[in-house]
Amino acid sequence: MNVVMAGVGGQGIILASDILAEVAMRHGYDVKKSEIHGMAQRGGSVMSHIRFSEKVFSPVIPEGECDILLSFEELETARYLDFLRPDAWVLINRYRLPPPTVSIGKEMYPEVEGIVREKTRRIVFVDAGDIALSLGNKRVLNSVLLGVLSTLLEPDTDTWEQCIAERLPEKVRDVNIMAFRMGRDIRQENKVRGG
């Protein structure tokens, strides 16, 4: 299984990918995970590759072999389409953060949905930010998205919740578990009309 997580520095992508890797290991898989973080804190694009199966060699996913792309920001989704298998799932958080050239009016923010549709029909949009806000903490966005992702990977939620709990400080543990569960729920509702 090959998962790409994409977004912008500060959105909690590294933590989310750590949790997915941990869940996979506890299910007995070999796991490798790779991302570039040196400058992530400075608002640049962030991408994390998570791979798990019986034996994993390359820490980066070859082109055309990504099963799921989980994107924390709309435009960032479009950067990694070459990685997708033809039948890949693309989960997109409805959030637009204009890059510098768009901010100053030099370029347009692209229409991402159309671009992704040319690659795959399996697209799910999620308003993870709204859910996070409804829980009173916008930083739990990544747990909401992990909840959505989990419905495509693993029916057993215990390991997920345990790994989330272990990785987070006590005072934000419960709210992240709630966010994770709400993420699962929307995806289950969404299945009816999307996919």
Place this chain on the structure above:
Amino acid sequence: MKKILSGNEAIARGAMESGVRFASAYPGTPSTEILETIAREFPEIHAEWTPNEKVALEVAAGASYAGARALAAMKHVGVNVAADPLMTLPYTLIRGGLVLVSADDPELFSSQNEQDNRNYARFAKIPMLEPSSSEEAKDFVKTAYRLSEEFSTPVMLRTTTRISHSKGIVELEEPEDPPRASLERHPVEWVMLPANARIRHPVVEERLNRLKDYSNSSEYNVMEINDASLGIIASGAAYQYAKEAFPDASFLKLGLSYPLPDVLVREFAAKVKELWVVEELDPFIERQVKELGIDCHGKDRIPMCGELNPDIVKKAISGSVNTGSSSLKLPARPPNMCPGCPHRGMLWALKKNKCFIAGDIGCYTLGFLPPLDAIDTCLCMGAGINHAHGMSKVLDGGKKKIAAVIGDSTFFHSGMTGLLNLAYNKGIALVVILDNRTTAMTGAQDHPGTGIALDGSKNIEIDLEALVKALGIDWVKRVDPYDVDTTRQKVKEALEQEGPAVIISSAPCVLLPSRRVSGVPLKVDSDKCTGCKVCLGIGCPSIEFKDKKAIILDTCTGCGICKAICPFDAIGGDV
């Protein structure tokens, strides 16, 4: 017990399991987390940030001379700074194991070049191990200590960004008993006067021959014979990419990649029909294979520049045409100075004074990006002051508007000698020390200017102003870069000085708890905003331009730099 660790965390773990007593480093991507992990998880190891990599290697060598196992970690270009001790250390007697971790950065994710530090192993005539996973990173550290002590040599452990920052499963083990420190004297082996060094050079050469024999029998240099029509020699991350691309091929996997195991290479070459060397950057292994008189493919098809991946390797070896990735043009999202970054105020003031700005290595280098366009040179740590001095000496008319900017941590690293030179040789350039109280670019590490050591203890805090004066500069002023008008005025004043001038631009990094911004976003009064775009000139990610007006986003920290420069007083809110 199993745990998912990054390559850097695995190296730290390997150091602990090896009984390392002393670890030193200057922060540098992608090596920084090695010392951070040691400090956080293994307090039994004395770990310290040093002002630069030369110091890091020399203090580690001292610990080794005293019989303790020691580790020095740095990024690839850091080894250049440490190259002086590195080239002579192999002549000397190594008591406690001494390991130098060099974290290279193919693809230049966060560096000024992509030099291949495997060349240093050959240059310094020391053995080199190249892990290809986190598990190996830990195991190879332990092997490196055994090798270092058995052969009395420094050992290089070379990683790349993909190994340092990728994570994988590692089996944790119990620590070994560390060798005890004790004082001995070995004058012939430790005092590198010509008479002694002449005796030691043959020792290095003879050791290298013994290491070659060892390399041929090392358990980390292994043949995997499968389909014999394709044979691949590879090490490090390149092995994983090649294995992914050609799982059925035969492999000679090199873990101890220098000295090259010549017997194994000959044996492997004889077994396979087509021989390839798959490696990132230089043809380091390929050249040595060819020196043995063995023909092989390598850099004739595999790129010399940038990082490899399974796709590049597959296309190169199978000879398929590179169809290229989809040519979708998307707006780029480069890293930028943060909203509220104090560097912005100072760079703006220098630009308004029409300065040529010699830059250095740090977050402020990002001030190069449009629309700020404020950095005119960036070469290596500490170079900016020297560029400025050299330029101002040869430009006609004496006083020109040449300025250098350098961060506090970079100043301690290698800016001090440049400033000393500037004072000594009657320089006239303006030097600005961007004192944000941290090593920001690598994720906020402390340094002598903060006085906080890696273990969190508070030691001597260096007084920057007094230090600058002691280096021979009389005109030293401190400014608050958020006070844009005063800053601009002070720069003007500094440029008018006959002699050298130093401005200390003093405000903590906006990512530190001690930051001096309100955190409350400012607001644009759209009636007053004329759409002049002056505020866009500072390149703040929190300012957007929409429908011919500036808008301030909720990521604004309220630093007030845009408010101060707005000609129409259109930006409101408390600063």
